[in-house]
Amino acid sequence: MKNERGILFILSGPSGVGKGTICKALRAQKLNIQYSVSATTRNPREGETHGVEYFFKTKEEFQKMIDQNELLEWAEYVGNYYGTPIEYVNQTLDEGRDVLLEIEVQGALQVKKTFPEGVFIFLTPPSLDELRSRIVGRGTETEDLINNRMAVAKEEIEMMKHYDYSVVNDEVESACDRIKSIITAEHCKVSHVQPKYEKMFRS
Template sequence: MMDENGILFILSGPSGVGKGTVRKELFKRADDLAYSISMTTRERRAGEKDGVDYFYKTNEEFEQLIADNQLLEYAQFVNNYYGTPRKYVEDTLAAGKDVFLEIEVQGAMQVKENFPEGVFIFLFPPSLEELKTRITSRGTESQNAVLKRLKEARGEIEMMDAYDYVVVNDDVDHAVRKVQSIIQSEHCRRERIAKQYKRLLEDDEL
């Protein structure tokens, strides 16, 4: 890879759209991406592991991290905090490795303010009815919570214009292949490699 620094890719979209499923399948196929595990204060779901799915923190611990400016982004969603450790992301990019973030829309907008050179990908549901089915099938939400998430989803979909790419998650395999294409395309952007090419020309004695 000619890029001196890695590229920060942000996958975001409404809750229930399948961000985690797409991310996990992507990482089965790509061994050159670093995943930055988010921190959260929400309760751990069945089967989830600390340090694998999320870093689980208390409200007090999380708020101290905010005060110490140790998060690249953070957001509150359905009364829980979510955030991304700042140092890990910056150090990994500086080492020349791509970083992939899977975060909620609120967090993505903060990253866009703090790190506008990132590549922002919006994962879109085939329909709101399908989104409702996916949320309900989890069996972890009350009816009121499902309705609140759907209301939030409508507002988040309206923020799609802030993203660089949109991928419809109607099929996981298709969605993953589209994300892979975006990653490949971003590495071919002229402005990302122009500096390296100019350096090669300057070093050429011919």
């Protein structure tokens, strides 16, 4: 498997579906995969380290990255910028390691344009009721906000068609197993391994 380029996996899905939880669980399993580190202009929270949770940038630095096309995608959210530096992703892939990028739906659609060879995984709720109870469960939202987020989530689920895979987040462990299977399967794709065989049989 040496000298093969890594694969970029994009994990996305509607707000509230549990992307962060799944990503954390995958990290805990110490897979041979690198987690993409985003750049942001928001202030570090307690315990966050530059280069680990985020690359913390000033607005000027971030604007420069946008201008120089150094981001796979970026977005503004509640007054702050968030984005994915291309360089970090490409370096890691060139080293032959896979990259997992956890990202909102709109960002994933941007990545699809800038990096179409990525493998796009959509995390789905088992049902709309379940999604609502997860959003309510956070306990921080008013009824209006909950309805609004549900409407957005429904629109986001429509975006599933732009993805390669859809993984239902019924249980964290099962969802992680499915994602690991997708990673394994993608490495078995003929388009991925054929160059290696052609080389082997020529020598």
